[in-house]
Amino acid sequence: MTETIHRRRIEVLADEPLIPAIVALAAEAGIVHYTLLPTAGGAGAHGRWRDDQLSGATAKVMLLAITSQDHAAAFIDRLAPLLESHHLLLMSSDVEVVRGRKFD
Amino acid sequence: MTETIHRRRIEVLADEPLIPAIVALAAEAGIVHYTLLPTAGGAGAHGRWRDDQLSGATAKVMLLAITSQDHAAAFIDRLAPLLESHHLLLMSSDVEVVRGRKFD
Amino acid sequence: MTETIHRRRIEVLADEPLIPAIVALAAEAGIVHYTLLPTAGGAGAHGRWRDDQLSGATAKVMLLAITSQDHAAAFIDRLAPLLESHHLLLMSSDVEVVRGRKFD
Amino acid sequence: MAVDALLQPVVLFFLLGAMAALARSDLAIPEAVAKGISLYLMMSIGLRGGGEVAESGFTHDMVLAGGAGLALSFLLPLPAFWLLRTLGQLDRTNAAAVAAHYGSVSVVTFATGSEILRQAGMAPAGFMVGVLAVMETPAIITGLLLARTAGKDSLAPRGGMLHETFLNGSVILLLGSFLIGLIDGKEGLKAVAPVFDVPFRGMLCIFLLDMGLIAARRLMDRRALTLRTVLLALALPVMNGSLGVVLGTALALDPGSAAALGILAGSASYIAVPAVMRLALPAADPGLYLGMSLAVTFPFNLTLGIAFYGWLAALLAS
Amino acid sequence: MAVDALLQPVVLFFLLGAMAALARSDLAIPEAVAKGISLYLMMSIGLRGGGEVAESGFTHDMVLAGGAGLALSFLLPLPAFWLLRTLGQLDRTNAAAVAAHYGSVSVVTFATGSEILRQAGMAPAGFMVGVLAVMETPAIITGLLLARTAGKDSLAPRGGMLHETFLNGSVILLLGSFLIGLIDGKEGLKAVAPVFDVPFRGMLCIFLLDMGLIAARRLMDRRALTLRTVLLALALPVMNGSLGVVLGTALALDPGSAAALGILAGSASYIAVPAVMRLALPAADPGLYLGMSLAVTFPFNLTLGIAFYGWLAALLAS
Amino acid sequence: MAVDALLQPVVLFFLLGAMAALARSDLAIPEAVAKGISLYLMMSIGLRGGGEVAESGFTHDMVLAGGAGLALSFLLPLPAFWLLRTLGQLDRTNAAAVAAHYGSVSVVTFATGSEILRQAGMAPAGFMVGVLAVMETPAIITGLLLARTAGKDSLAPRGGMLHETFLNGSVILLLGSFLIGLIDGKEGLKAVAPVFDVPFRGMLCIFLLDMGLIAARRLMDRRALTLRTVLLALALPVMNGSLGVVLGTALALDPGSAAALGILAGSASYIAVPAVMRLALPAADPGLYLGMSLAVTFPFNLTLGIAFYGWLAALLAS
Ligand SMILES: Nc1ncnc2c1ncn2[C@@H]1O[C@H](COP(=O)(O)O)[C@@H](O)[C@H]1O
Ligand SMILES: Nc1ncnc2c1ncn2[C@@H]1O[C@H](COP(=O)(O)O)[C@@H](O)[C@H]1O
Ligand SMILES: Nc1ncnc2c1ncn2[C@@H]1O[C@H](COP(=O)(O)O)[C@@H](O)[C@H]1O
Ligand code: NA
Numbered sequence A, B, C: 001m002t003e004t005i006h007r008r009r010i011e012v013l014a015d016e017p018l019i020p021a022i023v024a025l026a027a028e029a030g031i032v033h034y035t036l037l038p039t040a041g042g043a044g045a046h047g048r049w050r051d052d053q054l055s056g057a058t059a060k061v062m063l064l065a066i067t068s069q070d071h072a073a074a075f076i077d078r079l080a081p082l083l084e085s086h087h088l089l090l091m092s093s094d095v096e097v098v099r100g101r102k103f104d
Numbered sequence D, E, F: 001m002a003v004d005a006l007l008q009p010v011v012l013f014f015l016l017g018a019m020a021a022l023a024r025s026d027l028a029i030p031e032a033v034a035k036g037i038s039l040y041l042m043m044s045i046g047l048r049g050g051g052e053v054a055e056s057g058f059t060h061d062m063v064l065a066g067g068a069g070l071a072l073s074f075l076l077p078l079p080a081f082w083l084l085r086t087l088g089q090l091d092r093t094n095a096a097a098v099a100a101h102y103g104s105v106s107v108v109t110f111a112t113g114s115e116i117l118r119q120a121g122m123a124p125a126g127f128m129v130g131v132l133a134v135m136e137t138p139a140i141i142t143g144l145l146l147a148r149t150a151g152k153d154s155l156a157p158r159g160g161m162l163h164e165t166f167l168n169g170s171v172i173l174l175l176g177s178f179l180i181g182l183i184d185g186k187e188g189l190k191a192v193a194p195v196f197d198v199p200f201r202g203m204l205c206i207f208l209l210d211m212g213l214i215a216a217r218r219l220m221d222r223r224a225l226t227l228r229t230v231l232l233a234l235a236l237p238v239m240n241g242s243l244g245v246v247l248g249t250a251l252a253l254d255p256g257s258a259a260a261l262g263i264l265a266g267s268a269s270y271i272a273v274p275a276v277m278r279l280a281l282p283a284a285d286p287g288l289y290l291g292m293s294l295a296v297t298f299p300f301n302l303t304l305g306i307a308f309y310g311w312l313a314a315l316l317a318s
């Protein structure tokens, strides 16, 4: 059986114009590999939205990164103070991967 | 280190025309915040599908909600009897969030 | 309370032209039900990408499958030797489902 | 007319799409583009029909054709339901859902048919677009009554299904564009004709290429289809279509409009009705109703049905 | 002119979209298509404006109008900010963000207004497209200065906001197309006119259908809007638009161009400015600034504002 | 011709896109729209080429040009492979994958080149579209033979790569449209000309704007490119293109068609070939082959190559 290693799965939902800045913040925390996923709509404390690209200012993108415990914690520390003011959604969970070194 | 709190991550895959009704059902279970994710295709017991929007009747959308243990259980209870008849996929897993109050 | 059962959640990120072959590989491992999710971009050891469909050769798709421990292990065994050469991302995590039989 | 009709670019592109899918090519039109063209077709059909009615004014024929369309859409599901239950061996819910599709209409079949009739010098009257709009929804109501269980489901909308039926996006867009055409008239539409009139046939080609891909892929996936349901998906359009032509001729419509009434009666919905049925009758199998209407009846109408209804209308008129 | 303007297909499609959304229909234009049409509109406006300027050559009027546009975009946020703080009871950040939107311009309002003016025999000069381009960004700078806190945020780009402002996709595309139009001239553009000139009004119809849907859905979601902000979203265009018309007339522009300057001054951005503000002033509520500009001011300008600015320009000219 | 060619809207929009991307603007065309336009371009090229061949009938020249195209596509990968191995210092798999790209063709380079030649009074014959279709796939086979390891991978399709190669969506669409054009002829295509003929150049502008953005972004990301591979990506089109022109002239094709054969030989694929290579030679780096063909060779051909092949063909003809 192929050996798997535990890592953290970090997901951040953010308005599209904020994504480059969040990617830069992740890099500061040591996370340089990530995947962006599209979204279609939703509702939160700040109301409902649909993915209208008309202005693009409020279209949301999900950033997914698999990383080590330490990098995850560093990223969460940097992002935590911004969650409320920037209407972000941040999730963290356990995940197993093959090739553990790739996800440090 | 920023403190994180455990919550449930609920994911429901459903045909697009059913989404408003599922959102309403979630609200009855106390879940009012959610995100919708697009899909591209798949295969299940009811055959293969591709996301053709021609009719839209069988295009699927993934609803994601982070919520408390109780609300999650209430939602699952309501949805369980519909899973088979409505060709739904329901998943539930652990997730950690900052700002726990936001996800009750 | 509705009873839920533990299963594995397998996610594979791959270039679009590889998806049919990966679906075939999953079927060999006993996994015939899956969902495909679109992506928007990312960065990895092989550089940054955006979802330009111009050639489609490097647009990525996420395959999601909920399955039993055994099938998951069989799939991971088959996929592991290809991860590096085919630039794949493979994740595995715990998930709970209703109607456990459906996900064996 | 039959061979000419088959060799037109619109039909050839449909066949190209179907053949590509059958050969398992990866050819695909992006969803968003296909959906955009489908909305375009409805806007264009509505505007042009409205513009023509604005020019011709309301006529006696128009009222007759509208009444006939209304009656057909309400009543055609009844014999269809009976055939689907008996010959088709479907349960009540599935039979009702399928019957509703055959009482309603296919906008693209109507559009292609109109172009082919126009080519053959039998252009249907502009008010037939109004009849098209009128025929989209009544069959849904009959279908839901036949199913009996509709809306008793815990996911069904509180207010019943009428809202979903009448505010379906495609119904609204067709009706709204028809109204705008009526208000602005042919003259007022001139400025938008380079988009909504001139390129219509070309856009239809692109759309039918996609329809060919989708229909053939559904046919290859024909999990829910049996020999019985496939045969019914061929028989129902012939029956309903002939009935439409005969009724149109009996009401003294011009042959082109009688043929168009046949096309409407013979076509089956695959946009508005499935969206409502998925919610109202979740127990009905979408693989079945979309398989029948989209993968069998639509290709049949496009290649043979339209030519047959046209031929029948010409025959009865002479 | 007012009633004529209201009954044009472009406006009727906007109303159709708005009514469909208010009735909670599921009608929707795919994002990608709407975005594609919005890019098309900018390319078309830029090319045609550049082509006209290439033909007419640089004139005195052009310099005056450009200077007026520049001044308006820089200065209009100041009174707006004051009104939003006092009457609107907004905090500094929100008031600054909204003020920037009203100093900038709406490309689609300008496009629709130009078509309506052209219909009424008051076509604005080609160089007004240059003025449009000039007016997109200065207001952003004023807005950021008014907010004071801009860019002090940990997510704000190191190099400041200027890059985001001037390299915003829509700004680049409009300016770039204008330049290409200047280089190639009307003659050189002939080969692409079947795409960028002839179908313009029809494409605008499809886009305005989508704008109607989006604006009405925002209005129904009006979480962030209060009676005060809605009233200001009606008062600001009238104020700014009148100022624009008066200034244009005072500078001896032809009535069509004076009206166009009014349309520019009276319109509010909902593409370029929100994208910059979301990053520069994350504490400002997008529900507020998009609600005001997109859900209130845009429909007002489309239905009444444009007609009013046109009427005022004609009045002052005579 | 060179300067004229550079100042055409199609080329200027490509440069606008490239400059926007280099300046790190966020300008982007939605995928679905870009993909839709790319499918449109293939349909249009196929239909128009087929229509012209239907009119001119099969000729001696046609057979010669087809044979030359076939031979070029099969053989051009051989010297390319050798240069990539030696000068380019690539391993066998990467060299084979890149070589296949340069033996195949770029549909958009051909389309742009045809428009520029037409503008210069050197319109290539209609059958050159057939040659384009013929040249898309043979190079893939040569490339796979050169790589030796192709298809020995556990993900490779059981039935070998031929299915993937010949049923690639873009190959099918081009060939199918060419056939439809042949069947319907120029006369039969008249009804769809407002979509497939008239707007072609304008649509090409929008597509090239996107190509400019994509090519420049790839160039900025040039992880896999070395100075050696960049130089080869400039040398290969000149070599192959000159060979194509010389061969075309030797076969006594008209100068326009000889230039078009040069354009085909000199262009490199970035749609059909990468999709097959990703599956057949997963070990080859897509950053390398797409970087060379899309980010270096395509811009070179668009700005200088086409003009050079045209000049050479005119020179040899006189
Ligand atoms: N509990 C939740 N579960 C899933 N998505 C959420 C949740 N809360 C917020 N979101 C998403 O995050 C966005 C911003 O949240 P908010 O700042 O609360 O408006 C919402 O519009 C949702 O798309
Ligand atoms: N085990 C699974 N893993 C991932 N997706 C699934 C699974 N089972 C079903 N699905 C998705 O849910 C849809 C409906 O499932 P079904 O009702 O079994 O046809 C399928 O088409 C898949 O997209
Ligand atoms: N640690 C990671 N977290 C999330 N996505 C990743 C990660 N590593 C790789 N990816 C995704 O997988 C793709 C291929 O990875 P690579 O082979 O490392 O270039 C990348 O472009 C990313 O989209
Ligand atoms: Na019918």
Ligand code: NA
Pocket (backbone or CB within 6 Å): E076, E101, E102, E103, E104, E105, E240, E264, E265, E266, E267, E268, E269
């Ligand atoms: Na303004």
Ligand code: NA
Pocket (backbone or CB within 6 Å): F076, F101, F102, F103, F104, F105, F106, F240, F264, F265, F266, F267, F268, F269
């Ligand atoms: Na070549």
